[in-house]
Amino acid sequence: MGQQEKVATSLAGAVSEEISASLAPVDAELERRYPGDPGTRQPVHTVYVPGDAFAADTIRSWGDQALAALDEHAPDAASFAAVLGLSDDLAEPVYSRVRAKLEREPIEDLRVDFEDGYGPRPDAEEDATAARxxxxxxxxxxxxxxxxxxxxxxxxxxxxxxDRGIRTLDVFLTGLMESGGLPEGLVLTLPKVTYAEQVTAFVRLLEAFEKAHGLEAGRLGFEIQIETSQSILATDGTATVARMIQAAEGRATGLHYGTFDYSACLGVSAAYQASDHPAADHAKAIMQVAAAGTGVRVSDGSTNVLPVGPTAKVHDAWRLHYGLTRRALARAYYQGWDMHPGHIPTRYAAVFAFYREGFEQAAGRLARYANRAGGDVMDEPATAKALSGYLLRGLDCGALDIAEVARLTGLTRADLEGFAAPRRGDLTASAK
Structure with a gap:
C-alpha cells in the first residue's frame, strides 16, 4: 500500500444541496420525457391486411403462401443464398430458421386496415367489418x-x-371488451397525423373509452404514422414529430414512416418513391432523433414491388426487399412494413442474417465487458447497452437461441436485460 492521500474540499455541503434543489425540476423533466426504451419485444415488421380481407386463417395463410414461394423459387439453402448473396456459413442457418419461423410464427405484428387499404365504405359495412x-x-x-x-x-x-374513424375504433374496442377484454398485444395505429393537436384529440378519445369501461388510465397506447411533410417540419421550423410524442402524454409506442404518402406529399415521382430515397432518409432521421430516449420506437416503411410472377422477377423483388431491410437495420430501424406474403421470407432472411453474422463479435465484446477482461475495443456502459440490445432483439425474433448466447457470453437473459436498461447515471460513467 502506498501513502494514504489526504482528501480536502473547499465547498460547503449546502452548495451541492442548493444545486440539486435548483435542478430538481430538470431531473423530473428528464424522467418524464426520456424514460428510455420500455424493454419489451419490438416486432421486426408490421403486416397490414384490408379489413374486408382479414380472416381467421390470415396469419396461417400468409405463412403457407410464403413457404410455397420458397418451395417454388428457392427450394433449398443454396438457391436462396445465391439469390440474396448470403455467405456459405450463413446459408443453411438462415434458410432453416426462415422456414421454421414461417411454420411457427409467420407474422409478428398484424394490423387490420380501415384506412387506405380499405377505403370508403357504407357505414353499415364498415361497422360490421370492425365488429368482425x-x-x-x-x-x-x-x-x-x-x-x-x-x-x-x-x-x-x-x-x-x-367521425368514421372514431366510430370504427369504438366498434372495434367495444367488441374486444365484450369478447373478454383487451389483449396484451393490442396495437392501434393513427395514420396521416399532421398536427400535434390531432394526437391530443386522439388521447382524449382513448381516455373517454377507458373511463367508459373502467380501464386503468393509460391502458391504450398507439402508434403515430408519419405520412406528411408537416409532421416532420412545422411552419415555424420546429420538428412537429417531437411535439407529437409529447402530445401523446406517454401513450405513443411507435412512429411509423409511410413511404408512399410521404413521398407523394413532397412531389417525388412514383418511380422513385422508396424507403431509401433521400427524402425518406431525412424524415426518418428526424423521427429517430425525436424519439430517442422517449421509449417510442421508429419503424421503416415498405416496398410496393411485389415478389410475384416468374422466378426471375420474384428473385429481383426479393433482392430489392432484402437490401432495403438490411439497409434499415444498419440504420437502427428494426421494424418495417410488409405488404405481401412473398415479402416475409426476405424480411426474416435479412433480419436473421443481420443478427447471426454479428453475433459472435457482439457476444465476445459483451462477455469481456461483463468480466472486465479488456480487449482490442474499450467498451463503455452505453456500448454494453447496445450490444445486449442487439442480442435481445436477435433472441426475440428467433435469429438466435438463448443456449448459444449463454455459451458465448456466460450471461442469462436477465443479465442481458440488465445491461440493456441501465440507470441513467450509469451511461455517463466510464467503464471501470
Missing amino acids: AARLIAEAYKNGTAAPYMGIRMKCMEAAVR
Whole structure:
C-alpha cells in the first residue's frame, strides 16, 4: 500500500444541496420525457391486411403462401443464398430458421386496415367489418393462433373521415371488451397525423373509452404514422414529430414512416418513391432523433414491388426487399412494413442474417465487458447497452437461441436485460 492521500474540499455541503434543489425540476423533466426504451419485444415488421380481407386463417395463410414461394423459387439453402448473396456459413442457418419461423410464427405484428387499404365504405359495412375484426382477433388470442401483436389502423383525424374513424375504433374496442377484454398485444395505429393537436384529440378519445369501461388510465397506447411533410417540419421550423410524442402524454409506442404518402406529399415521382430515397432518409432521421430516449420506437416503411410472377422477377423483388431491410437495420430501424406474403421470407432472411453474422463479435465484446477482461475495443456502459440490445432483439425474433448466447457470453437473459436498461447515471460513467 502506498501513502494514504489526504482528501480536502473547499465547498460547503449546502452548495451541492442548493444545486440539486435548483435542478430538481430538470431531473423530473428528464424522467418524464426520456424514460428510455420500455424493454419489451419490438416486432421486426408490421403486416397490414384490408379489413374486408382479414380472416381467421390470415396469419396461417400468409405463412403457407410464403413457404410455397420458397418451395417454388428457392427450394433449398443454396438457391436462396445465391439469390440474396448470403455467405456459405450463413446459408443453411438462415434458410432453416426462415422456414421454421414461417411454420411457427409467420407474422409478428398484424394490423387490420380501415384506412387506405380499405377505403370508403357504407357505414353499415364498415361497422360490421370492425365488429368482425374484433371478434376474430379476440378468438385468435384465446385459441393461440394470434400474432404477438395485433390491432387496427383506423381512418385519420382529418375532418372528412374523423367521425368514421372514431366510430370504427369504438366498434372495434367495444367488441374486444365484450369478447373478454383487451389483449396484451393490442396495437392501434393513427395514420396521416399532421398536427400535434390531432394526437391530443386522439388521447382524449382513448381516455373517454377507458373511463367508459373502467380501464386503468393509460391502458391504450398507439402508434403515430408519419405520412406528411408537416409532421416532420412545422411552419415555424420546429420538428412537429417531437411535439407529437409529447402530445401523446406517454401513450405513443411507435412512429411509423409511410413511404408512399410521404413521398407523394413532397412531389417525388412514383418511380422513385422508396424507403431509401433521400427524402425518406431525412424524415426518418428526424423521427429517430425525436424519439430517442422517449421509449417510442421508429419503424421503416415498405416496398410496393411485389415478389410475384416468374422466378426471375420474384428473385429481383426479393433482392430489392432484402437490401432495403438490411439497409434499415444498419440504420437502427428494426421494424418495417410488409405488404405481401412473398415479402416475409426476405424480411426474416435479412433480419436473421443481420443478427447471426454479428453475433459472435457482439457476444465476445459483451462477455469481456461483463468480466472486465479488456480487449482490442474499450467498451463503455452505453456500448454494453447496445450490444445486449442487439442480442435481445436477435433472441426475440428467433435469429438466435438463448443456449448459444449463454455459451458465448456466460450471461442469462436477465443479465442481458440488465445491461440493456441501465440507470441513467450509469451511461455517463466510464467503464471501470
